[in-house]
Amino acid sequence: QVQLVESGGGLVQPGDSLKLSCTASGDTLRGYAMGWFRRLPGREREFVQAITSDGKSSYYANSVKGRFTISRDDAKNTVYLQMNTLKPEDTAVYYCAAVRRPWGLSTSENDYTFWGQGTQVTVST
DSSP states (O other): OOEEEEEOOEEEOTTOOEEEEEEEESSOOTTEEEEEEEEOTTSOEEEEEEEOTTSSOEEEOGGGTTTEEEEEETTTTEEEEEEOSOOGGGOEEEEEEEEEOSSOOOOOGGGOOEEOOOEEEEEOO
16 A cells, blocks of 8 residues: 655745645555646646656646646655646645556546545645
């Protein structure tokens, strides 16, 4: 079993940056593809960004293109989401997720096995 805990959320102003962390326990993240998802107020959870188990490839939603970057540090058992130029429409609860997958990644939440509890990001003046 993998337990995931997100951190780094908060209240920021438009244009600011935040870096979310997702730290795992119970197993090493080596061999797991990782994803970040978010749930906007009143909306379904949506895909944000994902990274392969080797960290060499990633995929992002168009809504965060050029602003968000996913990365991983398997030595620290942690995945990150660097969020720059934040907009009010980025306000959401952000979740990280893991799936054991030696190759490739997934943009579908149905493919992920383990989830964190989420961290709130609010972008507002």
